[in-house]
Amino acid sequence: MRRVTGKQVVDLGPSEFAELRARHVGAVLDVGTGDGKHALHLARTHPDHLVIGLDAAKDNLRKSAAKSAASPRKGGLPNLLYIWAAAEQLPAELREITELHVLMPWGSLLRGILGDDPAMLSGLANLCAPDARFLITLNLHAWRPPVPEVGDNPEPTPDSATESLGPLLAAAGWHLDEAAYLDADAIAALATSWTRRLNSSRDQLEVLALTGVVNPSR
């Protein structure tokens, strides 16, 4: 698979990935990682986990990727990888993911998460270990006004997400436990650059978080 290390893109083979994965107690995959800040934050705060930021666009990854690939003496993070790939064409080498994050998706990633691309959801579930946790955060500005990717889906609320989106996710192995609005502190704790761009009038509820289990063992 294509590992971004800054301006360079290098090949990371299945055995190299398996070796890295075996050295960590868990692996978090941040799909649509953007500039990779959330993945960087996770890697710093969870040094015993392998963190993988994946995005279909490689150029925004460069800065965080160069930081992570530096030597540990210079602040590099040996538990952080950035992979250039689309969620529709996932690298077969990625395995044993114990946590999936999809924060503020847009484009085909948003369409897929809203259930329009069951193959994308199943493909992501196939990378996961049993009982992996997932976190999806939907930027509700995508419905204000609606962008084309949301199609006919109305803006989700905690109740409507459970009723309408829950079954679509479950069909692909993603079992939704909870849908809840995030407050400003919870949004800030995600440490993504994108959330800083959200409208700062926090009296509005702007982000809906969906959490649950992928491939439940019972």
Ligand SMILES: C[S@@+](CC[C@H](N)C(=O)[O-])C[C@H]1O[C@@H](n2cnc3c(N)ncnc32)[C@H](O)[C@@H]1O
């Ligand atoms: C709004 S940005 C959010 C970035 C980051 N998660 C954050 O919260 O700051 C959406 C990201 O999803 C990526 N994306 C869109 N469709 C994708 C796909 N099919 N596969 C992988 N990444 C995708 C885009 O390239 C973009 O970086």
